[in-house]
Amino acid sequence: MQAVLDYLKRNQTRFVAELCELLRFPSVSAQPQHKKDLRACAEWLVSHCRAIGLEAKLCPTAGHPIVLAKTPRDKKSRKPHFMVYGHYDVQPPEPLDLWQSPPFAPRIVGKSIYARGSTDNKGQFFSHLKAVEAYHKTGTPLLCNLTFVLEGEEEVGSESLSAFLKTHRRDLACKAVVISDTGMPGLKYPALTYALRGIIAFEITLHGPARDLHSGVFGGAVENPAMALARLLAQVRDVNGRVTIPGFYQEVAPLSRFERQQAARYPLKDAQLKKLLGPPELFGERGFTPTEQRSARPTFEINGLTSGYQGDGSKTIVPSWARAKITCRLVPEQKPEHVRKTVLAYLKKICPPTVRLEISAGHGAEAYHVSPTSPLAQASIRALRQAFGAEPILMREGGSIPIVNQFKKILGADSLLLGLGLPDDNAHSPNEKFHLACFAKGQRMSALLWQELARV
Ligand code: BES
Numbered sequence: 001m002q003a004v005l006d007y008l009k010r011n012q013t014r015f016v017a018e019l020c021e022l023l024r025f026p027s028v029s030a031q032p033q034h035k036k037d038l039r040a041c042a043e044w045l046v047s048h049c050r051a052i053g054l055e056a057k058l059c060p061t062a063g064h065p066i067v068l069a070k071t072p073r074d075k076k077s078r079k080p081h082f083m084v085y086g087h088y089d090v091q092p093p094e095p096l097d098l099w100q101s102p103p104f105a106p107r108i109v110g111k112s113i114y115a116r117g118s119t120d121n122k123g124q125f126f127s128h129l130k131a132v133e134a135y136h137k138t139g140t141p142l143l144c145n146l147t148f149v150l151e152g153e154e155e156v157g158s159e160s161l162s163a164f165l166k167t168h169r170r171d172l173a174c175k176a177v178v179i180s181d182t183g184m185p186g187l188k189y190p191a192l193t194y195a196l197r198g199i200i201a202f203e204i205t206l207h208g209p210a211r212d213l214h215s216g217v218f219g220g221a222v223e224n225p226a227m228a229l230a231r232l233l234a235q236v237r238d239v240n241g242r243v244t245i246p247g248f249y250q251e252v253a254p255l256s257r258f259e260r261q262q263a264a265r266y267p268l269k270d271a272q273l274k275k276l277l278g279p280p281e282l283f284g285e286r287g288f289t290p291t292e293q294r295s296a297r298p299t300f301e302i303n304g305l306t307s308g309y310q311g312d313g314s315k316t317i318v319p320s321w322a323r324a325k326i327t328c329r330l331v332p333e334q335k336p337e338h339v340r341k342t343v344l345a346y347l348k349k350i351c352p353p354t355v356r357l358e359i360s361a362g363h364g365a366e367a368y369h370v371s372p373t374s375p376l377a378q379a380s381i382r383a384l385r386q387a388f389g390a391e392p393i394l395m396r397e398g399g400s401i402p403i404v405n406q407f408k409k410i411l412g413a414d415s416l417l418l419g420l421g422l423p424d425d426n427a428h429s430p431n432e433k434f435h436l437a438c439f440a441k442g443q444r445m446s447a448l449l450w451q452e453l454a455r456v
C-alpha cells in the first residue's frame with residue numbers, strides 16, 4: 001500500500017497536467033454544436049484508461065458515448081466487484097464574460113485548477129483513475145475488480161445510460177457504485193453523502209400576439225406575455241418561501257430528529273453561506289434552516305426566463321411570447337410524475353385566457369436515500385478519515401444524480417457518494433475550480449477505499 005501512496009505523491013505534477021488535458025475538451029452535453037467534442041473527450045478517456053492498465057472501450061449510444069473501462073480480471077475471479085461512476089460532460093460555460101480565464105483553457109491559480117468541469121465532474125472521477133494507475137504501475141494487487149462507467153449525459157438527465165444499464169446488467173452487477181460527484185463542506189470535513197434530491201424539469205411558454213408589436217400602437221389592448229408569465233410564476237410561492245401549488249408537499253417525508261441534528265452539525269454556518277453566495281439576505285422556506293432548505297426540502301426554481309428584446313438600448317415592443325425554464329427539486333417519497341402533474345395542472349388552471357400556454361417536458365428523477373450505517377458505508381468512512389486525516393461527516397445534498405436510482409433498480413446496487421467538491425468550487429457557475437488538495441486527497445481516499453471495501 002505504501003508504494004501506491006508514494007507513487008501518488010511523486011506523480012502529482014504529471015496528474016495535474018493530464019487533468020488539464022481532459023479539461024480542454026468543451027464537452028457541453030446540452031449544446032448540439034459540441035457533439036464532436038464529447039466524442040473526442042470520450043476517445044481521449046479510452047486511450048488514457050488503456051495507458052493506465054485498464055481494458056477500455058467506447059460504447060456508442062443514441063446520445064453521447066459511454067466510456068467503459070475495467071481492471072483486467074480472470075473469468076473466475078472472486079474479488080468483489082465495484083463500479084466507479086463519473087461523467088465527462090459539463091454544464092454550459094455561459095455567461096462567458098464573467099470568466100477570469102476561458103472556461104476550456106485550464107489555469108492554475110493559487111491551489112486550485114480553474115476550468116469548466118474541473119470539480120463537476122472531471123477532476124473528481126480522475127482521482128479514482130489515478131488511484132488505479134498507482135496500483136497498476138507499482139504492481140500492487142488490487143483487492144477489488146473495478147469497472148469504470150463514464151457517461152456524457154449526466155447534465156442532461158442520463159437518458160442513454162439507463163438503456164445501457166439494462167443491456168449490460170449482468171456485466172455491471174456489483175456490490176456498490178462509488179461516485180465522487182458531490183461536495184464536502186471544507187478540506188477538514190470529508191463527507192459521506194447519504195441523500196440527494198430528485199428533480200423534474202420542464203419549460204413553459206406563453207404565446208400572445210402573433211408577432212412582436214409596437215408597444216405604443218397596440219400596447220394596452222393585448223396581454224403582454226412577459227407580464228402574464230411574471231404573474232403566473234409569482235403565484236407559485238408565497239412570502240414565506242412555501243410553494244403554494246396544492247398537493248406539492250403531499251408526499252414529502254418529514255425530517256427525522258436524527259436528520260435535523262445532523263443538519264445542525266453541518267459546519268458551514270449561515271453567515272458564511274451568505275458571504276459565500278453574496279445575496280443581500282438568505283431566503284428559504286420558513287421553519288427550516290438553510291442547510292435543511294437546500295438539501296431536504298423540495299423547491300420550485302426558475303432556471304431561465306426569456307422574453308422580448310435582450311440587446312443594447314431599448315426597443316418598444318409587446319413581445320409575442322415569454323418562456324421560463326423550470327426545475328423542481330424533490331425529496332424522498334415524492335414521485336416525479338405526480339409532482340409534474342400537480343404542478344402543470346396548477347399552471348394550466350391559473351393561466352389567463354389571454355395567452356396560450358405551451359408546456360414541454362424534460363427529464364425527471366426521484367430523490368435518493370441510502371443508509372450511512374451499512375458496512376460498505378462505514379468502510380468508505382474509514383477511507384475518507386485516513387485520507388483526509390479528519391472525521392468525516394454525514395450529510396444530505398441538494399443536487400441530483402439521476403442515474404443512482406437506476407443503479408439501485410436495475411443493478412440492485414447502492415451508491416457510495418464520496419464527494420470531493422468544495423462549497424466555493426463554483427460548480428455550474430463561472431470560474432469553476434477544483435482544489436488541488438481535494439484532487440490529491442481524493443486519489444489517496446480512492447486507493448485506501450479498495451482495501452477497506454474488500455474487507456467488508
Ligand atoms: N455533480 C452534480 C450533482 C451534485 C452536486 C449533487 C452537488 C450533490 C451536490 C451533477 O453533475 C449535477 O449537476 N446534476 C444535475 C442533474 C440534472 C441536470 C438532472 C443537477 O443536480 O442539477
Ligand code: ZN
Nearest residue numbers: 091120155428
Ligand atoms: Zn453538474
